[in-house]
Amino acid sequence: MLAHAGSRCCTKNKHWRGNMKRSFCNSLAAGLLVAVVVPGVAFAADYGAVFPGILMDKVIPPTGKEAKPQVKTNRPLKVGFLPTAMDTYYQRVLAGVKEEIDRAGGPSTIQLLVQAPKSQSATDDQVRTMEAWINERVDAIAVALYNEGALEPLIRRATEAGIPVFLFNSPVADDPYYVSDIGYDQSDGGRAQAQWIVDNYKDKGEVKIAVLEGLPGPHTAQRMKGFNEVLSKYPNLKIVAKQPAGWVRAQGLTVTENMLTAHPDVDILVALYDEMALGGLQALKARKLNGKIAIVGYENMKEANDAIKVGDFAATVDTGAKEEGRNIIRAVEQFVMKGESIPKKIFVAPKTYDAKNIGTFDPADYIYVAKNTK
Numbered sequence: 001m002l003a004h005a006g007s008r009c010c011t012k013n014k015h016w017r018g019n020m021k022r023s024f025c026n027s028l029a030a031g032l033l034v035a036v037v038v039p040g041v042a043f044a045a046d047y048g049a050v051f052p053g054i055l056m057d058k059v060i061p062p063t064g065k066e067a068k069p070q071v072k073t074n075r076p077l078k079v080g081f082l083p084t085a086m087d088t089y090y091q092r093v094l095a096g097v098k099e100e101i102d103r104a105g106g107p108s109t110i111q112l113l114v115q116a117p118k119s120q121s122a123t124d125d126q127v128r129t130m131e132a133w134i135n136e137r138v139d140a141i142a143v144a145l146y147n148e149g150a151l152e153p154l155i156r157r158a159t160e161a162g163i164p165v166f167l168f169n170s171p172v173a174d175d176p177y178y179v180s181d182i183g184y185d186q187s188d189g190g191r192a193q194a195q196w197i198v199d200n201y202k203d204k205g206e207v208k209i210a211v212l213e214g215l216p217g218p219h220t221a222q223r224m225k226g227f228n229e230v231l232s233k234y235p236n237l238k239i240v241a242k243q244p245a246g247w248v249r250a251q252g253l254t255v256t257e258n259m260l261t262a263h264p265d266v267d268i269l270v271a272l273y274d275e276m277a278l279g280g281l282q283a284l285k286a287r288k289l290n291g292k293i294a295i296v297g298y299e300n301m302k303e304a305n306d307a308i309k310v311g312d313f314a315a316t317v318d319t320g321a322k323e324e325g326r327n328i329i330r331a332v333e334q335f336v337m338k339g340e341s342i343p344k345k346i347f348v349a350p351k352t353y354d355a356k357n358i359g360t361f362d363p364a365d366y367i368y369v370a371k372n373t374k
Contacts, residue, residue, distance in 0.1 A: 050334060051327055051346050053320075058185060058345040063176035067164035071339035076111040078138040079332055082129055083169075084146040086116035088301055089321050093168065095368035096325020097142075102371035104333055113138065123147040130154035134161055140336050142182075142328045145170040152177075166331055168324055171218045179335060182327050182346045184319045186219055190226030192317045192350045193270060193296050200294075200314075201268070202234050210241040210259045212252055212271040212280060220244070223272045223298070240266065245276040252279025260287065268294045274304040274316060281312055300353055302366055308358045315354040322365050323348055 047054055081097060083090040094114065101110045113133070117125035123146055133141055134157055141158055145151060145167060152175045155165045159177040167178045171186040201207045211227075214220045231237050241259045245251040252271060260266065260283060269284070271277035277297035284290040291311045297304045300318035307313035327346050334340045353361055 047343055051330055051343075051348075053323070053348045054343065055185070055345075055347045055349060056343070058343075058347045060344045062344055065159070065176040066179050067159045067162065067177075069335050069339045069341055070162070070164075072139050072336050074139070076107060076109055077140065077332070077336065078111050078113060078136070079329075080113045080115070080129070080133045080138050080141040080143075081328075082126060082141065082143040083116050084126070084144050085118075085120045085122075089169075089299060090116070090144070092321035092366060093325040093328075095366075096322035097328055098325075098368045099322075099371070100326040100329035104329060106371075110329065110332070120146060123150045126151060127154060130158065134158050134163060137161065138163060140164050140166065140332050142166045142168055142332075144168050148175060151175075164335060166328060168328055171222050180331050180342050180344055180346055182331060183324050184347050184350055185226075186222035187226030187229075188347075189298060189317050189319055189350045190223035190228075190272075191230050192226075192352045193223075193298060193315075194227045194230035196296060196315045196317075196352050196354065197237060197268060197270075198230060198234055201237060205236060207237050207267045208240045208263065208265055209238060209268045209270055210256070210263060210266045211239055211243075212245040212255055212269070212276040213242060214247040214272050214276070215244060220272060227270070245271070245279065247273050247275060249275045249279035249282075252276030253282045254279075256280035256283035257286075260284075260289075266293055268296060268314075270296045272298050274299045274301040277313065277316070278303055278307070281307065285312075300361070302363075305353070305358065305361060308353060308355060311355070315352055317350045317352050318361070319350045320348045 047056065081094065083093070097112065101107070101112060104110060115129045126143070126146065127150060130141065130143070130151065131154065134154065141163060143151065143165060155175050155177045158165050164179045165177065166180050166182055168182040170181060170183065197209070213224065231239070240263050243255050243259065245255040252275065256269060256279065269277070269280050271280055274297040277295050281290060281295060284293055284295070294314035295312065296314055297316035300316045304313055304316045308316065331342050331346060334342050
């Protein structure tokens with residue numbers, strides 16, 4: 001899933017730092033009134049009620065170049081939704097967008113404009129779409145970044161035209177003009193993978209781990225950063241092989257075969273995206289090793305979810321794609337319809353699923369469930 005996990009041409013975000021403060025976040029999830037203070041900026045809002053589960057320790061100060069909160073009274077509002085491609089991840093995000101629009105009043109309240117590039121690297125398609133929407137004077141734009149440098153001038157143009165821009169699933173965002181970055185911390189996803197390994201293998205002697213990385217870039221870098229932060233505290237948990245597998249199933253198969261040839265005694269196969277993990281599973285099945293080498297995936301794709309139920313996967317990390325979609329519309333509603341400020345980052349915590357809790361996952365999270373108007 002390059003749209004979710006592919007390499008992007010951008011610089012390192014100076015705002016990513018600090019450790020999780022889970023107890024603080026949990027209180028927010030309970031909907032408590034919170035005052036958050038960052039240098040030069042004071043927020044006093046019940047953000048935990050508006051954005052359930054938001055990690056407020058991720059809050060950073062605005063740059064001052066963003067669009068200002070506004071109350072647009074025209075209906076329906078025209079809101080553009082521009083992913084980097086329409087893969088399984090973004091289908092789940094879109095499902096959340098549609099359900100939240102239903103809750104807000106449906107198409108008579110928000111008219112959703114959806115445009116997806118023909119491929120992950122088709123930045124020109126995103127540029128043309130942004131240009132068209134700016135000329136059309138839409139009311140808000142939600143965009144996932146692949147090439148931040150190419151889109152920054154368009155984000156600025158939109159902002160100067162009075163069109164607020166919301167980013168989603170964009171792990172490194174240095175552009176000063178976007179209103180809010182909506183999604184999750186990629187490092188948290190890597191930490192969740194590593195923590196599952198620690199919880200299940202820290203007392204089992206030497207454990208050998210092979211890692212299927214994505215393409216070089218911010219998604220891979222951030223996920224591995226979090227993974228290594230946790231794993232480095234346990235010297236018995238050793239990464240013996242690590243290689244990019246392009247975010248795709250076919251490369252996951254080939255790379256895993258090569259890794260198993262070089263390291264036949266691997267105990268755990270970690271993949272930074274479930275598509276690669278599913279390719280790895282094919283390699284394990286060919287050697288009759290499925291269920292014997294633990295697979296820890298990332299994204300909770302339906303196939304990965306099913307693989308946990310039959311014992312082919314050990315675990316996968318769900319990053320809240322559908323909730324991300326809901327938060328996009330919640331942000332538009334707060335900022336554009338109510339004229340209220342919102343956090344610069346709207347991040348939620350990833351959740352790990354394994355055999356112990358996979359039965360608690362609601363399959364409806366994979367699809368758009370139309371609102372029953374009867």
